[in-house]
Amino acid sequence: MLDDFITGISLGFFLSFMIGPVFFILIETSITKGFKAAVAFDLGVIVADALFFAIAFFSSFRLINAIKDDPALFLFGGIIMLTYGIISFVRLKKVQVDTLQLSPPNLHRDYLNLFAKGFLLNFINVGVLGFWLAIIITLGPKMDMNTERMFTFFGFAITAYFVTDLIKIILAKQLRRKLTAENILKVKKVSSIILIVFGLFIMVKGVLPKNENETIKLPFSNLEQEK
Structure with a gap:
């Protein structure tokens, strides 16, 4: 149990600092919409991770291994x-700077929309499924593929991930006091550009040829697509 705890906590902390669209949008949401909004977004991300982990654990290895490299899914996502x-970028081009303000959501549907945004942004990245499959293939045998032990490990990992994200959200929120309307617009534009860049990156991964003999490796050295 102690080994699972240490491994899970380490993995969760590591995942929280992976550079990807979720990382940047989380920071942008915290800065422009506040703490609760960023937490709602992050919970959506976590639910997508939990769903991918469950799919990878309970589904056939051959099926998931084939799906995770399907070019169509990369292109679609x-x-x-x-x-x-x-x-988002085009809409921001039409926004007048003097109409922008730091306005946190105040309706339940606003938080639900942020939750859905976090879920979908993580879910459309099929690389996340590949990552959790690689984790299960690598660490599962060491845990005897025991369901309770595997999901306990995932619980440790996702808890560490969420706690670390909370710290990031709190730190990012401190920037709100220093932002002018013009800077708010710049932050939003940068986050839109980041989504465009990562969208193109994921599409390119679907187009590039893959080595049919390539085996799954634990992607600690190449996790830029994870978050």
Whole structure:
């Protein structure tokens, strides 16, 4: 149990600092919408991770291994992310600076929308499924593929991930006092551009040829697509 705890906590802390679209949008949400909004977004991300972990654990290895490298899924996810980034950027081009303000959500549906945004942004990245599959393949045998032990390990990892994200959210929120309306617009534009870049990156991964003999490796050295 102690080994599972240490491994899970280490993995969760590591995941929280992976550079990807979720990382940047979480920071942007905290700065522009506040603590509760960022937490709602992050909970959506976590639910997507939990769903992918469950799918990877309970599904057939051959099926998931085939799906995770399916170019169509990379293209689909990349197109959605790219389209969302472009639409957001175009809308911001029409926004007048003097109409912008730091306005946290005040309705339940606003927080639900942020939750859905976090879930979908993480879910459309099929690389996340590949990551959790690699984790299960690598660490599962060491835990005898015991369901209770595996999900306890995941609980440790996702808890460490969430706690670390809370610290990031709190620190990012401190920047709110220093932001002018013009800077708010810049932050939002940067987050839109980041989505466009990562959307293109995911699409390219679907187009590039893959080595059919390539085996799954634990992606600690190449996790830029994870978050």
